[in-house]
Amino acid sequence: MVCVGVAALAGCAAVPLSDDPLRPVRGTPWAVQSGRSPLPGRVPFPPATPGWHHLSFPGKTATRFHYDRKDGRDAVSVLASSSASMLRNKVRMEPAELAGVRFSWKVPRLIEGADLALREADDSPVRVVLFFEGDRTRLSGRDALMAELVRSLTGEEMPYATLMYVWCNRRVPGTVVASPRTGRVRTIVVESGATNLGQWLDYERDIRVDYERAFGEAPGALVGIGIMSDSDNTRSTSQAWYGPVRLHGAAAR
Secondary structure, eight states, X not given: OOOHHHHHHTTOOSOOOXXXXXXXXXXXXXXXXXXXXXXTTXXXXXOOSSOOEEEEOTTSXXXXXXXXXXXXXXXXXXXXXXXXXXXXXXXXXXXXXXXXXXXXXEOSSOOTTOOTTOGGGOOEEEEEEEEEOOOGGGSOHHHHHHHHHHHHHHSSXXXXXXXXXXXXXXXXXXXXXXXXXXXXXXXXXXXXXXXXXXXXXXEEEEHHHHHHHHHSSOOOOEXXXXXXXXXXXXXOEEEEEEOOOEEEEEEOO
């Protein structure tokens, strides 16, 4: 799966490159905990294969990712310095299995001047990203052309839809922001402003509910998860920490 939607929202029109072995996250306690269900009575989500990979974007400086213990938590530390890249894990979760995603992050400061709705300022200190399959016959002409370009360049399909959770500078939590580059990327604001900076924040989101609200249709299979921090458009420096990203299926019967 090629994360073209994420590349676009990061201000990069190209597709990601391969894993960078200099940023070790795979096999760490954070990686082991990510993708597994911590909730009693839920169907465990199997470990993703082949694991977390660092994906960089052509022409962009890579954000730095590494495993860390932060405030007693297993975490991934990120430092974005006029950069954009992500960690991604391929998964497979059928529509009937979709339920929740749990994640956490700690952000010391916002990116001044960042605005998710503007091409020239579309940066965020933290993003949790979900990738989905879907009915490609429903793509707009513009998005179909983008999909064809990705296929011709990489031999892979771009995600039908990309849903992100972010920390926004000013928009009210719950706001849905459409990407200025493609209709197949939608962002849900889960945190806003400076009030909760400098502390760990924990979230649980209903994937199906959020997808239907963002896209106005039922989701297809979940085929990838990722974390991404970018500051390339604002040419700034941003630091943050992510806790494990945990998926769980529908309640066990």
